[in-house]
């Protein structure tokens with residue numbers, strides 16, 4: 617059976633992690649690590665389906681976390697690999713555990729660094745870094761731009777306290793989103809101009825995430841030369857922590873048509889919700905791709921697809937199909953592994969989609985099944 621036929625046999629709604637595509641991404645990333653000696657970490661914020669962590673750990677150097685829970689997850693499910701953490705602000709009660717399990721802890725301000733350095737025990741192996749804000753970003757959407765005006769993320773040069781660097785091993789910047797090596801090149805130029813003088817005394821520079829390394833057309837050779845340039849010039853290690861690039865196009869969301877109606881155009885209601893199961897469709901916003909569909913009007917039958925919640929704006933988008941949709945038809949959304957499973961919710965009492973793994977050999981494995989208790993236990 618082909619992938620599509622296999623997916624259509626599953627109970628919906630469900631996410632399906634595509635092992636074959638995940639491996640394809642991981643091989644591209646491992647090649648960058650092997651050729652440059654840099655370390656690439658999974659940003660768990662984008663994808664934390666830990667059923668895939670044993671696989672990911674065969675290719676990447678470890679994970680990065682946004683706080684105590686992701687760090688703990690990495691420690692439990694990918695132990696033995698590196699664990700890094702960055703949070704805009706840490707809490708006192710979490711620091712002892714972070715100090716125990718993390719290889720790198722990155723602070724967002726000198727005040728956080730000065731507060732927590734007193735807690736570092738004698739002989740602690742953890743290395744400490746500071747997130748800088750180079751005040752340069754090519755991201756147009758403010759909600760995803762860590763360099764927009766008055767951003768709380770990272771230390772600007774004006775606020776950089778160069779006399780407080782004792783105990784700091786590295787710098788970290790994260791200013792990109794779905795961008796290419798040319799953006800990285802321009803960003804690094806600014807980072808070097810502003811903060812380069814501090815890098816000579818550091819052990820590492822972390823380039824953050826937002827690198828679209830596994831997207832077709834990404835200039836991997838340029839990335840490699842940029843990593844080599846930084847490593848050589850400052851004699852430091854380079855870390856990258858992509859989320860999206862690890863899990864891009866490595867999963868599906870399978871849904872069933874529940875009803876077909878009309879109001880000025882053809883409408884279809886499916887058993888998956890934009891608001892609950894793919895919130896980035898509304899937040900980014902973007903139009904997810906459906907297998908065997910076209911842009912509205914391209915194929916003979918066009919429908920506006922919406923979810924079964926009461927939210928008027930719970931609209932996935934307009935799609936055209938070869939044949940009219942009927943109740944019971946399965947539709948397959950692509951690129952649903954990243955920033956979907958980690959962001960879903962049970963608003964409106966919506967059930968959470970089950971999670972399957974589609975193995976390389978074509979077999980499917982039910983990883984998680986959700987039900988009423990998952991809705992009730994959060995309320």
Ligand SMILES: *Cc1c(COP(=O)(O)O)cnc(C)c1O
Nearest residue numbers: 659662790824825826858859860
């Ligand atoms: C979001 C984030 C990442 C991962 O970003 P992607 O766009 O998914 O690659 C990495 N590091 C930090 C600090 C982040 O906030």
